[in-house]
Amino acid sequence: MSQALDLTQIRFDTPGVKEKLHFNNAGAGLMPQAVLDAQLDYLQIEALNGGYETAAMMADKIENSYSAIARMISAKPDEIAVVENATVAWAQVFFGFPFKQGDRVLTAESEYASNYIAFLQVKKRLGIEIDVAPSDESGQVDCEKLAAMIGPKTTMICLSHIPTNGGLVQPAEKVGKIAQAHSIPYLLDACQSVGQLHLDVEKLKCDFLSATGRKYMRGPRGTGFLYVRRAALDLLEPAVLDLHSATWTGPDSYNMRNDARRFENWENNLAAKVGLGVAADYAYGLGTKATEQRLVELATDLRNKLSAVKGIEVFDLGEHKGGITTFTKVGSDPFEMMATLREQSINTSVSDRESTLLDADRRGLEPMLRASVHYYNSDEEVDRFVDAVESL
Numbered sequence: 001m002s003q004a005l006d007l008t009q010i011r012f013d014t015p016g017v018k019e020k021l022h023f024n025n026a027g028a029g030l031m032p033q034a035v036l037d038a039q040l041d042y043l044q045i046e047a048l049n050g051g052y053e054t055a056a057m058m059a060d061k062i063e064n065s066y067s068a069i070a071r072m073i074s075a076k077p078d079e080i081a082v083v084e085n086a087t088v089a090w091a092q093v094f095f096g097f098p099f100k101q102g103d104r105v106l107t108a109e110s111e112y113a114s115n116y117i118a119f120l121q122v123k124k125r126l127g128i129e130i131d132v133a134p135s136d137e138s139g140q141v142d143c144e145k146l147a148a149m150i151g152p153k154t155t156m157i158c159l160s161h162i163p164t165n166g167g168l169v170q171p172a173e174k175v176g177k178i179a180q181a182h183s184i185p186y187l188l189d190a191c192q193s194v195g196q197l198h199l200d201v202e203k204l205k206c207d208f209l210s211a212t213g214r215k216y217m218r219g220p221r222g223t224g225f226l227y228v229r230r231a232a233l234d235l236l237e238p239a240v241l242d243l244h245s246a247t248w249t250g251p252d253s254y255n256m257r258n259d260a261r262r263f264e265n266w267e268n269n270l271a272a273k274v275g276l277g278v279a280a281d282y283a284y285g286l287g288t289k290a291t292e293q294r295l296v297e298l299a300t301d302l303r304n305k306l307s308a309v310k311g312i313e314v315f316d317l318g319e320h321k322g323g324i325t326t327f328t329k330v331g332s333d334p335f336e337m338m339a340t341l342r343e344q345s346i347n348t349s350v351s352d353r354e355s356t357l358l359d360a361d362r363r364g365l366e367p368m369l370r371a372s373v374h375y376y377n378s379d380e381e382v383d384r385f386v387d388a389v390e391s392l
Contacts, residue, residue: 004286004287005286005287005294007378010286010375010376011376011378013032013034014030014031014033014376015030016030016031017030017377019345020346020347021346021377021381022347023346023371023372023373023381023385024347024348024370025215025216025373025374026192026215026216026323026324026349026370027215027372028215028221029195029214029215029216029374030376031218031219031220031275032218032278032282034278034282035220035279035282038061038277038278039220039271039272039274039275042054042058042061042271042275043271045057051270054270055270058270061274061277062270062274062277064274064277064278064281065080065082065274065276065277065280066078066080066277067277068278068280068281068284069082069276069277069280071280071284072280072283073194073200073201073209074199074200074201075201075227076230078230078260079228079230079260080226080227081260081261081262081263082224082273082276083225083263083264083268084222084223084268084269085222085224086189086191086210086211087114087224088224089210089211089224089225089226090114090115090210091118091239092226092238092239093208093210093226093263094115094122094156094187095118095239096237096263097155097185097235097236098236098237099122099126099155100128101127102127102128102153103129103153103156104129104154105119105122105128105129105130105131105155105156105157106131106133106146106150106154106156106157107119107132107133107158107159108132108135108141108146108159108160109133109134109135109141109358109359109362110160110166110168110170110356110358110359111132111158111160111163111358112160112163112191112355112356113354113356113357115158115160115189116130116357116358119158128155129153131149131154132358135359135362138317138319139168139317139318140168140170140171140317140318140319140320141159141170141171141175143171143174143175143178146175146178147182150184154182154184155184155185156185156187157178157179157184157185157186157187158189159186159188160191160192161188161189161190161191161193162190162191162192162196162197162322162324163356163359164192164351164355164356165315165326165355165359166316166317166318166324166351166359167317167318167321167326168316168317168321168322169193169197169318169321170318171319171320172188172193172204172206173203173204176188176203176204177205179206180205185207185232185235186205186206186207186208187206187209188204188206188210189210190211192215192216192322192324193211193216193322194211194212194217195215195216195217195218195279195283195288196215196216196322197292198288198292199288201227201229206229207228207229207231207235208227208228208232209226209227210224210225210226210227211226212224213225213272213276213279216295216323217279217280218279218374219272219275219276219279219280220272220275220276220279221272223269223275225276227260228260228263233260238262240265241254243266244264244265244266245257245261245262245263245264245265246262286375294375295322295373295374295375296321296322298323298373298379298382299321299322299324299373301379301382302325302371302373302385302386303321303325305383306389309329309386309389309390311331312328312330312389313327313328313329314326315327315365323373323374324371325370325371325372325373326368327368327371328368328369329369329389332392334367334368334369335367337369337392338350338369341388341389341392344388346388348369348370349369349372350367350369350370351368351369351370352367353365353366371385
C-alpha cells in the first residue's frame with residue numbers, strides 16, 4: 001500500500017466497511033462519515049429553519065462545493081456547475097451544442113450506452129453522423145486512426161474516460177492533444193474516473209468534463225458536476241434555461257450567466273450539494289495520486305488472483321487499467337453469482353451487452369460479473385472475495 005495513505009483511518013472513516021465487503025464502487029462508492037454528517041446536519045438545520053433561510057445561513061458551505069471540486073481537478077470555481085447527475089451534465093453539453101445536418105461526432109468503440117443513445121437522438125433529429133474510431137491491439141482507442149478520421153465536418157470528439165466494464169483506461173490526454181491540434185471541442189465523460197484517477201483538466205485538454213458524485217468520488221447519490229472550460233463557455237447554449245441560469249431582461253430578451261452555472265437550474269438538493277463538496281475535500285485531502293496508486297494496486301492483485309482460479313476468465317483490456325474488473329466463471333450465471341455473493345454481504349454488479357454494445361458485440365461478450373475496488377478496500381477483502389467466487 002502507498003505509504004501516504006493511512007488505511008486504518010480511512011476504514012474508520014467509512015462505516016460501510018464494517019457491514020459489507022463492497023466491490024461495487026463503479027456503481028456507487030461508500031460515503032465517508034464526514035459526507036453523511038454534512039448532509040444530515042444540513043437537513044436538521046433546514047427542518048428547524050426553513051429551506052430558503054437555511055440556504056442563506058449555509059451559503060459558505062454550498063459555495064464550497066464549487067471551489068472543492070475545482071481544486072480536485074485543477075479547474076476554476078466559475079468553470080464548475082453542480083447538477084443532478086453525470087447524465088444531466090453530459091447532456092447539457094451535447095444537447096446544447098449547435099449541431100447542423102452533416103456534422104460528424106467522433107467517438108470510441110467503448111462509448112457508454114446513454115451517450116450513444118444521445119448521438120442517435122440527434123442523428124434522428126438533425127441528421128448528424130457518428131464516426132467510431134477503432135481500438136488498437138491493447139483494446140484502447142487507436143489514437144492514430146482517430147486522428148486520421150478527423151475531417152472538415154468533425155464537430156465534436158466524445159470519449160468515456162473509463163468505460164463501465166473491462167478495466168480499460170482510455171488515453172484521454174492523447175485524445176485531448178488531438179482535439180486541441182484540430183480545434184475540435186472535446187467532451188470527456190469522467191463518470192468512472194473522477195475519484196478513481198488523478199485528474200487535471202489542463203493536462204486532459206478537454207473543453208467539457210462530466211462526472212457523478214456517487215461512484216469513486218464517494219459523494220451522495222443524485223449529485224454530479226460539469227466542468228466547462230472558460231474559453232469554451234460560449235460554444236453552446238443550454239437546452240433548458242431558467243431564472244437561475246439566465247436573467248429575463250425584457251419582454252423579448254434574456255442574458256445567460258457568464259459562468260458554468262448557466263448549466264444549472266434553480267431547484268436542487270442543497271444538502272446533497274454540500275455533501276458533494278465535503279466528498280471533494282476528502283478526496284483532495286488524501287491526495288488523488290496516492291489513492292489512484294492504491295486503487296490500481298488492489299485491482300491488479302484482484303485480476304491476478306482471479307485469473308489463477310480454474311474456470312474464471314477475466315475480460316479486462318487496455319494498456320492502462322483501473323479499478324474495474326469484469327469476469328465470468330464456467331457454469332455460473334453472473335446474475336446468480338451476484339445474488340449469492342450479496343447473501344454473503346459481498347457487493348458486486350453485472351455488466352451486460354447493452355451498456356457498451358459496440359464493444360460487447362466486437363468482442364462477443366456475454367454478461368459479466370463486475371468487481372470494482374476502491375482505495376479503502378483491504379488486501380484481506382481481495383482474498384476473501386476470490387475465495388468466495390472460487391467456492392460458488
